[in-house]
Amino acid sequence: MGRFPGKIYPIHPSLSEIMGFEAYPSVKVVPGEIDLAIIAVRSSLVPALLVECADKAVKGVVLITAGFKESEDKAGAKLQDEAAAVANRSNIKIIGPNTFGFVNLHANLNASFTPEFSLTPNGGISLVSQSGGFCHLMAPLAMEEHVGMSKIIGIGNRCNVDFADILEYLADDPDTRVIMIYVEGIDNARRLLEVARGVTKKKPIVGFKAGRFSSGDKAAYSHTGSLAGKYELYTAAFKQAGILVAQSSTELMDIAKALALCPLPKGNRVAVLSGQAGPGMIMSDICEENGLVLADFSPQTARHLDRLLAPLAMRSNPVDMGPAWYDNQTIKKVIDLTLMDENIDAVLLYAAYASANRFLLNEINSLLKSPTYGKPIVSCFPSPTGIWADEKEELLQSGVVLYPTPERAAKAMVALVKRAHRQAEEHTA
């Protein structure tokens, strides 16, 4: 993908050129300074190679090699301790071992074994993952759903860089607006909790913990001990630290996307506007189940709506815009009115495609481009493949997030409100 602007020095024992770059037989003979070494030699060679890196004053290492603490062979753990000792002595930070690496999209730096991840759209979400496999799930998902990413980091065996260290770094990273973490199980979970508590005051973290059904401590004497599954403790710790809990990879991305693109609502009063009654009900259910309020419109808005919409359907919240489904101008006015209403903090918007409303999204785009309402608009516009593609892209640019289903849109809205609520609490505390 070749867009990295800095110098690249391939190291190889015999080749003099690799992919057009001059190759060197050893780190020691590289002519310039080295900021980052990406190591993919076999594990037994790693400690000696790290000593060479230390001599060369290399600052950081991505250690892709596997066969360390994760392997059943006890020698692996010993080898990792050796590597850590060298690195700690010479103040080298290691991401890995046993990692796919990391990608920094803003710096055009792909320090991983998957060059194609450089094609991920550029944006404000960073992923810190305990599993490289999970990165290989989320990067394509980001591409597919046009979600902009900042950094994709597989932290592997966490030789001397752990979740907490990366979180501290990302907290101050200007290119990261939202942090996603994927956790399987870690040793110093308490430190993660303490660091995250500070980080979430600045930036949202969304967390997904796998391993839901690992059972409680069988050796425990008490009820509490036998009921305390790891998943429950992680979820509790996430909440205490202000980390938003995602229950699936999809939800992780959905929530992060909303947080990266939308302004936070001022409160929990949501307007549900739907071209069809059914999906509006689906969204309303999720909102109410999670403590969001389908607020009454101001008398002024209500009066306008009564004039705009025929008395065929619900004109209070949720609004069934069905009678005006083919009337783009009216729908546009309804959206404008609700966004202007001081009783409303956020808008959930749903409209399915039909030939007769072919140009609906153009109208919505024209509305949302000009005035900034400062309120989140989370939407779902189901359409046949290929139709409305450009219009949706344009909506994204205006900060309207889109989801394929009303449920996912509503859940993302719930997360926005939760985050806003936590922020407000922190400010008053």
Next chain:
Amino acid sequence: VAAQTGHKEKSSVTKQSILDKARREGRTQLTEVESKELLKQAGISAIDTRLATSREEAISISRKLGFPIALKIASPDILHKSDAGGVKLGLRTANQVGKAYDEVIQTIGQKYPQARLHGVAVQTMARPGVEVIMGMYMDAQFGPALMFGLGGILVEILKDVSFRIVPLAKRDAAEMVREIKGYPLLEGYRGRQPVDVSYLEDMLLKLSDFVQANPEVKELDLNPVFAYSDGALVVDARVILDEGE
């Protein structure tokens, strides 16, 4: 509640003396009486419970506490006291208490001849409330974690419980009480009076403080705690210590 917890006279049993005694006897499990004493000293209301080592003592304690009375076998070797036949409830007279004392000692003696017996715990009958459970467990990664849930069979079958890592902030206590599916039971239903939820939150915060102040405590079970519209009361409690040095 204050009347039930009573305990106006300053206890001569200090926390240290309870812990020392357990260590001396090589026990990691505190008795019910010891456990409640520790909790009371941490400001957590528990039902008045005293240890009787004879029939006469059981009767005299009963008179002091007031009827009706409950008796429970006090033995570090018997975990499920009622299953073992070691519990007698609703005793209304000195005569009933004396008879129940003999029965409990006899039944346990026959069924569990090896069990160490401390005597019988004598306590007032708690007025019925909504049964909840609170507990603490030491996790290898997170350290101490508190649990809250609905008590009785609900905790065992439905596992309707919530957790937070110690120390708890006010928000954490409020969230963990509301997180359980059975929360509506605490809010009052079908005309029942709502439970004093803020009192429960306060209890959880006190437990969090207690756990922080007593790192030697490894596990805690407050089961059940009776929640009332005007407070809550620990009815049974178990404190488990670590192995010590």
